Amino acid sequence: MTNRLLEIRNLEIDGESDEVWHEIIKGLDLDLDRGEVLGLIGESGAGKSTLGLAAMNFVRPGCRIRGGTIRFDGQELTEQSETTLRKLRGVRIAYVAQSAAASFNPAHQLIDQFSEIPVVHKVKSRQDAEADAKDLYRRVLLPDPNGIGYRYPHQVSGGQLQRAMTAMALSCRPDLIIFDEPTTALDVTTQIEVLTTIRDIVREFNTAAIYISHDLAVVAQMADRIMVLRYGELVEESTTRQMMSDPKMDYTKSLWAVRSFKKEAETAATEINPVVKVDNVTAGYGEEDILKNVTFEIHRGQTVAIVGESGSGKSTAARVITGLLPPRLGEVQFSGEALPKSFKSRNKDQLRHVQMIYQMADTALNPRQRIRNIIGRPLSFYLNLRGKQKEERIRELLSLIELEPDLYIDRYPDELSGGQKQRVSIARALAAEPEFIICDEVTSALDQLVAEGILRLLDRLQREFNLAYMFITHDLATVKAIADNVVVMLQGEIVEQGPKTDVFSPPHHEYTELLLSSVPEMDPDWLNELIAHREKHGVMTSTSTS
């Protein structure tokens, strides 16, 4: 008997958009042995998820399998009836989705959603299924394993939901689990815990797995073998260690690129008055304080990175500075003068000097306006530019963000790529000729190569115009690349701040240490060593309170 579990040959999948079919997967082969973990890596649109789902012979609405074979445990899936396939799904092949919060049904308790798989497929009785659920909840290290199943999804944290979903995938002890970006939506500290759980459980049950991620460092910890995909085609395939130490193709090497970008020299504060000073600010929504006594300053030509997990108050700080959320206590100063608390009472000049670039360029740009109007609006609003002067300035700004003016000035946002849209957002912020720009997770929705381009552009503009940036991010690799100063936030308070070199070199604050050590590294042994280290020294391993 052969050890081969899954064998995909020459798979072709088409997707439909605007009534036109185009190829998503262009003739891919994939082999997987029992108990083996295969990593699928690539940027968005590479076809990773489509390929992963195809292992269950499942395609999303608007897609179709055009050709090829999918052989699972000797059975040709493309020839099976929908009923046969249904009996396979959940029982022999299970799926763990990217967002557990969205993939658990909000109307049912976790344990009901677990039990329905073995019960509907007549593998176990309801009673046995519930007992098994509690046992698995214990093994994936969920708190209160006997009680947590009776909670509803919204009563459980994101990291816990992701583990509950891993437990659910195991309910029928499948031969294969497909993990589709299971940790992408989590904070780094939570990601570690979930990664460890997934890896241990997969080994313990000797389950084969396909692990999909855009993050090479994460895949390196999980997979025995890695396939790099791009535009629905295979770029490179080899064992994890070989791929890490000796990538063959240029594209694979380029996936490291953002980590190699580094700001040239750090800028020290030059003048006495900072451009922006957040002075002892307390702010929040309703009764709750999200920011507590926060003080930091940003000087001309400097980049200050605000780091922290979701809920730590990073974006709230931005809202206070822009005046969208008037603080309860404290004030925001601009060049030594206090700004009115609400944007409504600030004058045009005060508004002009604080600009913002958002995470999702898709939603931050009006889809019904041409680029000319998007960039032109701040020019006429703040600077009273009209006619020819305005037109010239728009073209100048487009050249600054490295987009050919003749080609792009009359386009709509929909006619641009993700990276180009973010460049337009930058141009719109620049158009106001501000002294200070808030960049809120501006690269997190972008692929690594594109993100690197954006960072380089921001860096160049900073040097040319002596701009001050406040960079909100949860990605420490980005922080290391571009920041001068770092502010580390935890639950609305600043735990540590100072020049990057100080914050990032020991001795660290306990929480900074946790954050830094939680960022996955390319070394396939990184996770093992980290876990061993943490167990030995008994350091803080989590900030989750629920």
Place this chain on the structure above:
Amino acid sequence: MNRILLMVLQRFGLGLLTLFVVSIIIFVGVEFLPGDIAEALLGQGASPENVAALRHELGLDRPAHIRYIDWWAGVMQGDLGTSLANRRDIAELITFRLSNTLFLALTAAVISVPLALILGVLAALYRNGIYDRSVNIATLGAVSAPEFLTAYVLILYFSVKLGWFPSLSNIDVNTSFIDKLHQVTLPAVTLMAVILAYMMRMVRASIINLLASAYIEMAHLKGMPKLRVIVKHALPNAWAPIANIIAISLAYLVVGVVVVEVVFIYPGLGQLMVDSVSNRDIPVVQACAMIFAGTYILLNLTADIVSICTNPRLLHPK
């Protein structure tokens, strides 16, 4: 549980406030119309003295705000007052009319709500198929035609040409149930044409929206049978939007009834209201408006309560 009770009470209070505002708007609105009941009753040839005498007799010479407060005082004691046109007790006048209107609206609702749900879910399941497309075209057509047009077309074919149903509804206290049903058929079908189409399209849209969610895909990937996915995974999350759709449609039904009743001379509340507006019979208009507004508010309140009670986040707080 207390939180839910509190929210329901809050909504209820808001409903009462709305009702109060509606009563002011109606009163002021009718007050602004040219002419009053004295002129309407006595006709154009009446001498100014006669009109003034009648006004005094009906109490119309008192300032508007006094009359409004008087009216509220009556309502608080359960007295809707008497019609200015024929001196009859309004409560009595309305009871028979209201029961007719409710009969018409209920007949339309009982048939159209379940039908709309079934058609809507089917259209969502077989979306973009021939069934979906033809249902879509038919319902779009029905929505686009105004009620009076639909009504006259129905009358033309089913009473004038075929003679199956009466074109005028002739209902009194002694009409039998079967006979009533026969009389009510054409008005009910007119009403159904509009709300059925509207409800069906909204149900289809909200189910399609729901079927695109990640937890539905997950249910398929867990190998759940199609029917179970719909019944167990989609429906529990669909109650809130569906309850809203039904409430809005039924509320529309109550309003749409006015036009339909006028076309078919159906002895219902809507017709009474239209007649009373044209003779400036303020107390009757007020009473009818309160009933329409109350129904509207009650239906929306019910929809709110259903959405609150089926929302797991509210039912099972952290």
